[in-house]
Amino acid sequence: MNSSTLNNLKIGQKGKVIRISGNPAIKRRLLDMGIVPNVEVKVEKLAPLGDPIDILVKGYHLTLRKEEASSITVEVIEK
Numbered sequence: 001m002n003s004s005t006l007n008n009l010k011i012g013q014k015g016k017v018i019r020i021s022g023n024p025a026i027k028r029r030l031l032d033m034g035i036v037p038n039v040e041v042k043v044e045k046l047a048p049l050g051d052p053i054d055i056l057v058k059g060y061h062l063t064l065r066k067e068e069a070s071s072i073t074v075e076v077i078e079k
Contacts, residue, residue, distance in 0.1 A: 002076045006041065007053060007069035014042045015074030022071035034058045035072060 009015055017039050020027045034057050035041070044061060045054035051066040 002078075003073055004076055005070050006043075006055070006064070006072040006074050007050070007066050009043045009074070009076065011043050011046055014040055014077040016040050016077060018073045018075055020072050026068055026071060030068065030072065033062060034060075035062075040077070041072075041074065 003018060004015070006015065017035060017037050019037060020030050020035065039057060042056045043053060044056050047053075052063045053066065053069050054061055054063050055069075056062075
């Protein structure tokens with residue numbers, strides 16, 4: 001299994017969420033927005049300095065700060 005944090009994925013890469021760690025308030029917010037275990041996410045856009053990150057999850061775009069994305073562990077899905 002090839003795992004990484006969401007902030008390390010490149011544009012166009014997909015991943016399946018394995019777990020969310022870190023601050024309980026951020027974790028709750030991410031879960032409420034649909035970032036739950038086993039959901040597939042795709043990196044759509046990155047800002048020039050890598051913050052924020054635009055992802056596609058469950059058919060909608062979500063923008064996350066680098067700190068939030070670094071708390072999401074994903075299994076990288078090869079293209």
